Amino acid sequence: MNFEDRLLNVNETSFEEIALQIFQYQATHNLVYAEFLKNLSTEPAKIKSLDHIPHMPVEVFKYRELKTGTWIPQTYFESSGTTKQYLAKHLIRSLDWYHFIAKNCFECHFGSLSNFTFSALLPGYLERKHSSLVNMVQYFMDESGSQNKGAFFINEFNALQSFLKMNSGNKVPVLFGVRFALLDFADHFPGDYSGLHIIETGGMKGRRREVSNEDFLEDMYSKMKGIRMIGEYGMTELTSQAYALEPQKFRAAPWLKFSVTNPTIPGIPLSVGQRGCIRIVDLANINTCSFLQTSDMGVISSDGSLQILGRLDSSESRGCGLLYEDS
Numbered sequence: 001m002n003f004e005d006r007l008l009n010v011n012e013t014s015f016e017e018i019a020l021q022i023f024q025y026q027a028t029h030n031l032v033y034a035e036f037l038k039n040l041s042t043e044p045a046k047i048k049s050l051d052h053i054p055h056m057p058v059e060v061f062k063y064r065e066l067k068t069g070t071w072i073p074q075t076y077f078e079s080s081g082t083t084k085q086y087l088a089k090h091l092i093r094s095l096d097w098y099h100f101i102a103k104n105c106f107e108c109h110f111g112s113l114s115n116f117t118f119s120a121l122l123p124g125y126l127e128r129k130h131s132s133l134v135n136m137v138q139y140f141m142d143e144s145g146s147q148n149k150g151a152f153f154i155n156e157f158n159a160l161q162s163f164l165k166m167n168s169g170n171k172v173p174v175l176f177g178v179r180f181a182l183l184d185f186a187d188h189f190p191g192d193y194s195g196l197h198i199i200e201t202g203g204m205k206g207r208r209r210e211v212s213n214e215d216f217l218e219d220m221y222s223k224m225k226g227i228r229m230i231g232e233y234g235m236t237e238l239t240s241q242a243y244a245l246e247p248q249k250f251r252a253a254p255w256l257k258f259s260v261t262n263p264t265i266p267g268i269p270l271s272v273g274q275r276g277c278i279r280i281v282d283l284a285n286i287n288t289c290s291f292l293q294t295s296d297m298g299v300i301s302s303d304g305s306l307q308i309l310g311r312l313d314s315s316e317s318r319g320c321g322l323l324y325e326d327s
Contacts, residue, residue, distance in 0.1 A: 007283055008104065010254045016050045018255075019281055022290050023053050030068040032060065033289050051269060055279050055293040058237045061088035066288040077132035079236040080124055080202075088236045090132070093287040098239055101284045102136045103143065105241045105253045113144045116197075119151035119163055121177040121185060124202070126154055132236050133201060137176050144171070155181075161189045164196060176232070178202040179216060186223040194226030199243070201232040213248055233308060237292060239284035242306065249305035255283040258306045260298055272300050275309060 001009075006018060026033050027044035036056050037044060047053055060066065063086060067073075071093050079088035092098055103113060110116070118141045125131045134152070141151060153160045164173065174197045177185075182200060198220070211219070217229055231244030240256040252258060260276035262268040270276040278298040282290050297309040 003286065004100070007255045010283065015254070015257065015283070018283055019050050019053065019290070020047070022283060022286060023047060025286075026068045026289060026291075030066065030289060032056075032064045032066050033068075033291075036060070050281070053281075053291050054267070055281075055291040056289055057293045058088065058235065058295065060289075061090060061237045062086040065089070065091060067091055067093075068287055068289070071287070076130055077135070077236050078128065078130040080128065080131075090236050090288065095135075097284075097287075098132075098135070099139045099143075101239045102139065102241065105256070106140070106243075108253050109243045109245065109251070113140055115172060116140075116144055116174045117171040118144060119153070119160070119173070119175050121153045121160060121175060121181045123154045123181050124178060126152055133176070133234070136234075136241075155184075157185050157188050160185065161191075164193060172197060174199060176201060183211075183216070183219060186220055190223035192225045196224070196227045197230060198224075198227050199230045199232050201234065217247060233306070235294075237285075237288075238280065238282050240282045244305075246305075248307045249301065249303070250308065251305050257281040258298070258300065260300055261293070263297070263312065266293075270300075272302050275299050277312065278306070278308070 006014070010018060024044055024047075027037055028034070033056055037054060040054055042054050061079075073091040073093060074095055075092050077090045077092060107113065118137060120126075120134070120137045122131075122134060122137075125134050128134070137152075151163060153163075164175065173195060176199045179200055179202060182198065200216075220227065220229055229247075231248070231250060232241055233244070233250050234241035238256075240253055242250040242252040242256060242258070244250045250258075257280070259279045259281075260270045260274065261279055262270055263275075263277050266277075275297060276299075278294045278296045280292045280294060282292070284290075285292075295312050297312055299307045299309065301307060
């Protein structure tokens with residue numbers, strides 16, 4: 001069975017087995033991760049369980065090029081930010097692999113891409129040449145066969161409204177959008193959008209006053225009648241994405257696993273319902289690093305879903321950062 005098949009057929013038992021194999025592979029063939037493990041005095045051969053695998057902070061992608069093995073990148077994805085900031089850069093060995101994973105992450109929640117027609121309201125992303133989100137949505141448009149070549153929008157609200165009002169036939173219309181732009185659109189063009197699925201990704205990006213998730217959803221549902229709101233959680237440093245079909249209940253594909261750790265004692269796992277730093281194991285990150293510690297706060301619910309609470313504040317960030325001082 002090849003790696004693709006093993007990934008698509010992973011279960012609770014095989015997940016840990018594959019994760020440990022990937023860990024040993026990356027500990028040997030990823031120079032940056034190997035350096036990180038050395039700084040922690042970790043002996044890879046002694047790691048026998050998933051819980052004991054050290055997770056590297058995602059911030060490393062801002063300062064180092066991560067590759068497992070020797071290969072020439074086909075392209076790279078870059079995080080959003082200003083020119084004064086260091087931007088995370090994820091080298092991509094194969095766009096086919098990235099698209100394969102993105103498609104399967106979507107389809108394991110919603111069914112075939114061919115059942116949907118896609119559009120996107122993504123200011124702050126479309127202006128950048130190396131956005132993983134834009135690349136993914138463009139692939140979805142192409143793969144769905146809907147021929148929506150011009151279905152990307154920045155602030156062309158009139159054109160977006162006209163597009164959304166078009167008859168999509170038997171296909172379900174899906175709009176990917178960043179939160180602040182969705183709120184702006186809803187303010188300017190309220191109305192009946194029955195059947196429209198809106199996948200919200202990203203936050204306010206400093207464009208509007210921050211609002212709670214509850215207030216955001218209430219505003220959207222009150223102004224855009226008949227819609228279905230869905231959340232998407234992804235990042236430049238990952239290959240996989242998670243989706244929330246219910247408010248703040250993010251669920252992952254079988255090859256993507258979330259956990260939370262103590263914000264003041266890094267690396268200590270927390271129980272269901274406890275607030276902590278989100279850790280991610282993305283088996284699809286086979287070519288870079290599968291074991292990542294984020295700067296996001298979250299809670300694992302009793303049903304296994306992830307609730308995202310926002311970014312670490314400065315005190316919590318210092319606590320989580322203790323593990324990585326020498327990396």
